[in-house]
Every structure is written in C-alpha cells, then in structure tokens.
Amino acid sequence: MIDEQAIKSRLVERGQQLFEAPRELVRFTSEDEADRLLNDLKGHPHAFVLACVMDRQIKAERAWLIPYRFREKLGGFSIELLSQQSEADVYRLMTEPEPLHRYVEKMSGYLSKTITRIRDVYGGNAASIWSDSPSSATVVYRFREFDGVGPKIASIAVNILARRFKVKFSDYFSIDISADVHVRRVFSRLGLAPSDATVDQLIFRARGLNPEFPGLMDFPAWEIGRKWCRPRNCDCTECYMADVCSTAERV
Numbered sequence: 001m002i003d004e005q006a007i008k009s010r011l012v013e014r015g016q017q018l019f020e021a022p023r024e025l026v027r028f029t030s031e032d033e034a035d036r037l038l039n040d041l042k043g044h045p046h047a048f049v050l051a052c053v054m055d056r057q058i059k060a061e062r063a064w065l066i067p068y069r070f071r072e073k074l075g076g077f078s079i080e081l082l083s084q085q086s087e088a089d090v091y092r093l094m095t096e097p098e099p100l101h102r103y104v105e106k107m108s109g110y111l112s113k114t115i116t117r118i119r120d121v122y123g124g125n126a127a128s129i130w131s132d133s134p135s136s137a138t139v140v141y142r143f144r145e146f147d148g149v150g151p152k153i154a155s156i157a158v159n160i161l162a163r164r165f166k167v168k169f170s171d172y173f174s175i176d177i178s179a180d181v182h183v184r185r186v187f188s189r190l191g192l193a194p195s196d197a198t199v200d201q202l203i204f205r206a207r208g209l210n211p212e213f214p215g216l217m218d219f220p221a222w223e224i225g226r227k228w229c230r231p232r233n234c235d236c237t238e239c240y241m242a243d244v245c246s247t248a249e250r251v
Contacts, residue, residue: 002191006244008209014223014240015216019163026164029061034068037077041165045127046079046118052157053114053148058102066100066111069093079115079124087112110148117146130158130167137174152178152199159215175215177206182225183218189229189247 028038028051037047047067055063071077073093074085085093087109094100094108101107122128129142136158143154155176161167162175169175177183179202188195193205206214228239236248 002246003244004192004209007190007192007241008217010241010244011217011220012210014220015213015218018219019216023164023166026160028064029068031065031068034065037068037071038064039165041127041167044077045125045129046082046115047077048160049118049126049129049143049146049157050111050114052143052153053110053146054101054107055153055156056107056148063101066094069100079118079126082115083119083124085112085115090115107148110146113147130161130169133168133170135174136162136169136172139169140174151176155215159218162215163219172213172215173211175213176203177215177218177221179203180222182229183221185231186221186225186229189245190241191246 025035025039028035037044038051041048050067051064054066067077070093074081090112091104091108094104094111118124118126130139139158139161140154143149143157144151156178159175159178162169162172179199184197184202187193187202187205193202203214206217210216224239224241228235234249236242236245239248242248
C-alpha cells in the first residue's frame with residue numbers, strides 16, 4: 001500500500017516552490033539568442049506562440065529554434081514583418097537551405113495561419129492571449145483555436161506561462177500535467193498509475209490528486225525523472241521520494 005497522501009504532498013510542495021521562485025531565463029534551446037527571443041514576452045510574444053505550434057513530431061529543441069531561424073533569415077521578427085510573408089515565402093523559409101521541420105509543408109501552413117490569427121484576432125499582440133488575467137480554461141481554449149494545436153500542446157503552453165513565465169491567471173484548474181516519458185515513469189514507479197496508463201489516465205490521475213492545479217506536479221515529476229529516477233541506473237539514495245517509493249532501491 002503506497003502512502004498516496006505523502007507522495008502527493010511532496011510533489012505539490014516541490015511544485016509550489018518552483019511556482020513561487022523568481023522568474024529566470026527559460027532554456028528551450030542550446031542557443032542563447034534563441035532563448036532570449038522566446039523569453040521576450042513583452043517585445044516578441046508571438047515567438048513563444050509560434051514555437052508552441054511548431055513543437056510536434058520532432059525534438060523539442062529543434063522545434064523551439066524555428067522562430068529564431070526565421071529571424072536570422074528575415075533580419076527581424078516583428079509581427080508586421082512576418083505578416084508580409086506569403087504562404088510561399090513561409091514555405092521557402094521553412095525549407096531553404098535546409099528543412100526546419102520534419103513536416104515542412106504542413107507546419108509552414110500552420111505557421112502562416114498562426115501569424116494571420118495573431119494579426120487579425122489579437123491585433124498583432126500575441127500577449128493578448130493571456131494578458132487579461134483570464135481563467136486557465138480560457139487560455140487553453142485560445143491556444144486550441146490555432147490550427148494544429150491539440151490539448152497536449154495547449155496545456156504545455158499554458159503550464160509554461162504559469163510556472164516559468166509567472167503569468168497570472170484567475171485560476172489554474174485547467175492546466176494539466178504533460179504525460180511525457182519522465183512523468184509517466186515517475187508516476188508508475190511511485191505507484192500513482194500503471195506503467196501502461198494512457199495519457200488521459202495520467203491527466204485525470206493528476207486532476208484527482210490536485211484539482212486546484214494539476215499541472216503543478218508536472219515539473220517535480222519531470223525533475224525526478226531527469227535527475228534520479230532514470231530508466232536505468234537510478235540514483236534513489238539522492239531522491240527525496242525514496243522513503244515513500246515502493247520501487248526505490250535503498251542502500
């Protein structure tokens with residue numbers, strides 16, 4: 001029998017510590033200039049939105065580099081400059097001299113439509129998606145309105161805005177965990193979910209554990225998976241969950 005309450009309390013406590021920590025530069029890529037562009041929610045909020053839309057079916061770092069690669073090629077990255085690019089221009093920028101995405105035709109179309117929606121619906125200011133202290137569900141819905149954005153991408157985007165960029169929402173009920181390999185492995189080894197749990201099962205498990213802010217447990221679980229609870233050669237003696245983890249290797 002697992003001590004579910006202790007496990008939940010520690011994940012939520014660590015999540016709260018990270019949530020309340022001062023904002024720092026979020027590292028999305030290995031390139032400083034690219035990360036500064038993605039972190040510039042005041043001057044270039046559309047860079048973050050465009051990167052979110054591109055983040056599918058390739059490694060995340062490669063996807064998050066795409067806005068910066070466009071800036072390099074165009075010599076700027078204002079929404080006005082991007083809006084001047086035709087769909088053919090965007091396709092060319094996505095493909096030459098090398099493809100920026102695995103599926104350049106589909107993704108260049110999504111990128112063009114995202115730029116157009118930011119211009120037409122949000123007056124060219126992508127920060128309007130989240131700047132009016134809306135509910136978390138409203139912001140998730142606004143991201144879902146962009147072509148190509150599913151529930152996973154929308155939830156990740158809003159989670160990053162809340163946890164890492166410290167954007168204020170009126171509530172956090174609709175910010176879910178992202179069921180990546182690390183979160184899945186940690187939830188399984190802690191006994192919170194079976195190893196073959198579906199994405200929906202993991203999401204609803206987190207909602208049941210911490211309904212006020214399910215996504216608060218996302219980064220702590222990811223952190224445990226990256227630092228200590230690895231696929232092999234776990235470092236259980238350093239993990240703060242070891243004494244309540246039924247699968248921990250205690251020395």
